[in-house]
Amino acid sequence: MRTREIDATAVQTLLAAAVAAPSIHNTQPWRFGLDADTRTVEFRAVAGRRLPMTDPDLRARHISVGAAVFNLRVAAAHLGWRPVVRLLPAADDPDLLATVHLAGGGEDGPPSLRPLYEAVERRHSSRMPFTGRPVPEAIVTEMITAAHTQGARLEVPDIVRTSRLLRLTQAGEVRTPPTPAARQRRTAGSPPQDSTPGTASPSPRWEPWTRPAGYRCGTSPVSYLCRTFLPCTSNATRR
Ligand SMILES: Cc1cc2nc3c(=O)[nH]c(=O)nc-3n(C[C@H](O)[C@H](O)[C@H](O)COP(=O)(O)O)c2cc1C
Numbered sequence: 315m316r317t318r319e320i321d322a323t324a325v326q327t328l329l330a331a332a333v334a335a336p337s338i339h340n341t342q343p344w345r346f347g348l349d350a351d352t353r354t355v356e357f358r359a360v361a362g363r364r365l366p367m368t369d370p371d372l373r374a375r376h377i378s379v380g381a382a383v384f385n386l387r388v389a390a391a392h393l394g395w396r397p398v399v400r401l402l403p404a405a406d407d408p409d410l411l412a413t414v415h416l417a418g419g420g421e422d423g424p425p426s427l428r429p430l431y432e433a434v435e436r437r438h439s440s441r442m443p444f445t446g447r448p449v450p451e452a453i454v455t456e457m458i459t460a461a462h463t464q465g466a467r468l469e470v471p472d473i474v475r476t477s478r479l480l481r482l483t484q485a486g487e488v489r490t491p492p493t494p495a496a497r498q499r500r501t502a503g504s505p506p507q508d509s510t511p512g513t514a515s516p517s518p519r520w521e522p523w524t525r526p527a528g529y530r531c532g533t534s535p536v537s538y539l540c541r542t543f544l545p546c547t548s549n550a551t552r553r
Pocket of ligand 1: 334335339381437438439
């Protein structure tokens with residue numbers, strides 16, 4: 315589907331893709347603006363969706379908004395535009411995280427982005443337990459290459475670094491004092507969530523992790539995580 319006009323349908327397509335992006339704790343910390351004259355979409359951070367405990371440096375918020383920018387680029391390419399991104403374009407306006415100018419129009423969008431459009435709606439975070447089945451090497455390589463194409467670096471830690479990362483994560487969690495609200499929730503037996511005002515709904519990912527009965531962890535680095543951190547249910551198989 316190609317369009318030269320930024321009409322209501324095009325705006326709907328662009329923003330529907332942007333808001334389908336993953337975000338930390340599903341906070342959806344973005345707001346959009348459109349300057350139709352310059353064909354520019356603005357991405358703004360929403361101050362009220364900060365997670366001071368989980369994300370004090372706003373790193374995860376930036377990754378979340380970056381994911382929304384990426385999805386909008388994919389939709390723009392699908393519509394036949396060439397998205398031109400500027401990150402933090404205004405020094406005096408730090409909440410303006412990015413702008414995407416929709417260049418061209420009517421031709422084919424960038425071929426590296428166009429084929430991804432169909433996946434935007436289908437993508438979701440998996441809450442399933444790890445199976446221990448290794449990700450095929452070819453897919454890992456493809457993911458590393460895809461990240462590189464976008465100017466990012468995807469690192470896949472080996473077993474030694476995985477173990478170190480897990481130890482650091484665990485130590486960090488032990489050293490992070492729970493908020494009074496989190497302490498209260500824990501006492502009451504509810505899953506912990508960072509306090510997020512607004513419409514963000516709690517993510518189900520914080521349900522207590524246990525291995526289902528008969529579940530086999532396998533031997534990959536992910537399996538190490540499984541064996542080390544997922545408490546055994548009574549019938550779980552430890553390998
Ligand atoms: C920066 C960032 C960090 C995230 N961290 C986790 C995580 O540690 N565990 C997890 O299960 N999901 C994590 N998520 C996924 C979000 O919880 C998920 O995107 C959100 O709940 C919306 O669900 P969806 O991805 O299915 O649309 C993260 C997402 C982002 C963008």
